Amino acid sequence: MSAVDDVEARIRRLDETRAAKSIQLHHLQQELRYNSIAGVDERLDSGLSVAxxxxxxxxxxxxxxxxxxxxxxxxxxxxxxxxxxxxxxxxxxxxxxxxxxxxxxxxxxxxxxxxxxxxxxxxxxxxxxxxxxxxxxxxxxxxxxxxxxxxxxxxxxxxxxxxxxxxxxxxxxxxxxxxxxxxSPISALELELELLQNQTNELHLFLGRHQNLIGLSLQESTNSMMSSKPLQGKEVISDETPEQTVSTRFSAVASFPPAMRKRELVEDMEVSVEMTRVKRQCVGAEKQANSLSDRIVNWLLPASALTTPTTTAKSNAASQNGVFSSEESLDRTSNQFFPFKQRTARTASAGPRRSRRSGRPFPATPPKTPKTPTTLQAIEKWLFTDKDGNPRDLPFGRQTSSY
CATH class of the missing domain: 2.60.40.150 (C2 domain)
Structure with a gap:
């Protein structure tokens, strides 16, 4: 027995049970009545409760x-x-x-x-x-x-x-x-009949869905067995086949509409003459300074001082290169002007040092050897002094030392 036959047999049993319950309910309705106030069934002849x-x-x-x-x-x-x-x-x-x-x-x-x-x-x-x-x-x-x-x-x-x-x-x-x-036997039978009817409806719905599925499968099988009709129309074949080129990413971009080509360069077709791009050049007669010393000289000294040729020979190679000994640097600091402030060494002629307020003695320090001037100090002396050690004329006039 298949599942469908079993469902059909169950539907028949439910129908028989529902018919018997309906007959029983009909007999009870002829003998009893439902009292909605008390919530129980009463007999029609005596009015007594059957609860x-x-x-x-x-x-x-x-x-x-x-x-x-x-x-x-x-x-x-x-x-x-x-x-x-x-x-x-x-x-x-x-x-x-x-x-x-x-x-x-x-x-x-x-x-x-x-x-x-x-x-x-x-x-x-x-x-x-x-x-x-x-x-x-x-x-x-x-x-x-x-x-x-x-x-x-x-x-x-x-x-x-x-x-x-x-x-x-x-x-x-x-x-x-x-x-x-x-x-209340009447309400109990009515509820039971309603449940039986719901079960019967669900089984009938199951059978209907099963028959629909069988009908669809049969229709599909008959459609597949039927001979297919030939297609109506005429086949068109072009005489010349366009040449196939290798596709590249540029051709793919070119196939896009113009509105989507955001990164495509749009050239002006009206301008046919290419304009040569000229580099900016510094207009001036001064020679370009490459070294640090030349740049400082061009900034501090006037242009006339640079154009005057120096015909006198250098007496000393050390002064020509801008390097002086420590003794000469110490002797010439008193009568020379340097824009960069520096600390002068304390000499013995200045007298004894003043004692500390706390009374502690100064530590014994060994005699200091004169320091070699720095590169910046040597450049200053070379810029602002002549070969004899005398100060040059400054571009902004004579200025007194700030120290």
Whole structure:
């Protein structure tokens, strides 16, 4: 049997069940009516409620019992149902039932079914008490819990462990109950018929999709088996095939529209004469100074002083190169002007040094040897003194020494 055949058989079974439920619902509607205020079904002839509550006490665990001479050795469960009647007025109907007695243990088992029929309304509470039989006096309460009937409004069976309480304190003892509240057989059958109809619709939808897929596959197969028609038209072949050239990146760029050629150089076609680019030249009769000394001389001295030829020969090679001995440099510092300030050496003729304010003596220093003039000092002497050691005429007039 294929999956499709199985689905078809299931649809037939669902249809049969739905037909039987529909007949049963029709008979109930002729005998019962639904009371929307009380939330239960009532008989048409007598007006009595047909609601019923099934409570099955299964077993308990971790139950704690009292031990003593007067304490009994038997335990049982008492179930009390409290319902409001007369269209939710203050009148209360209470009904309680008890299970059979079992020996005291930490996990007793009862397996008793308690049935409450003819409940006048679906509003109320369910109270469950676990009791211990006493030899003298009233029985001892082991634990209790209260459940609202609204928890069972969907008319489904609920199996659950419930925690017992004693004196408003939670204990470790638990009781397992199985409850089902059949308040309206008509609404229960209507809901069941709706679920059966939904299942049937889903199966019919599955079959329809399957048939569509089969039809598409058959149509594709028939189309492929049919002979294809020849193409209508005339084939055009060009006489001359254009010569294929090697593609380069320049040809690829040239194929772009002009607006996309951002980096393409646009030449002016009107200008046909190439303009020669002339380098800028310094216009002047002065000779370009290459060395540092020539640049300083061109900056400090006038141009006339540079053009006058020096016919006298140099008496000393050292003075010609701008280098002097240390003795000559020390002797000529008094009557020469240098724009660069320098520190003069202290001579012995200046007298003894003044003592320190702190009273500490000066450290003994060895006699200093005269220092060799620096290159800058030698250039100064060469620029601003003549061959005899006399100062030259400065371009900005005679200036006194700044020190």
């Amino acid at each position: 019923r509550l099934e409570v099955k006490v299964e077993s308990g665990r971790n139950l704690l019992f009292k031990a003593g001479f007067l304490s009994g050795q038997w335990t049982y469960v008492r179930v009390t149902v409290e319902v409001l009647t007369k269209q939710l007025a203050s009148t209360t109907v209470m009904e309680h039932q008890m299970t059979t007695k079992r020996p005291v243990s930490d996990a007793p088992r009862w397996n008793d079914m308690l049935l409450f029929q003819g409940l006048p309304a679906a509003v109320g509470t369910l109270r469950v008490d676990v009791m211990q039989e006493e030899r003298i006096g009233a029985d001892e309460l082991v634990g209790t819990f209260i459940l609202p009937l609204a928890r069972f409004q969907d008319q489904r069976k609920i199996d659950k462990w419930y925690v017992l309480e004693k004196h408003e304190k939670t204990k470790i003892s638990e009781l397992f109950l199985s409850c089902k509240f059949q308040r």
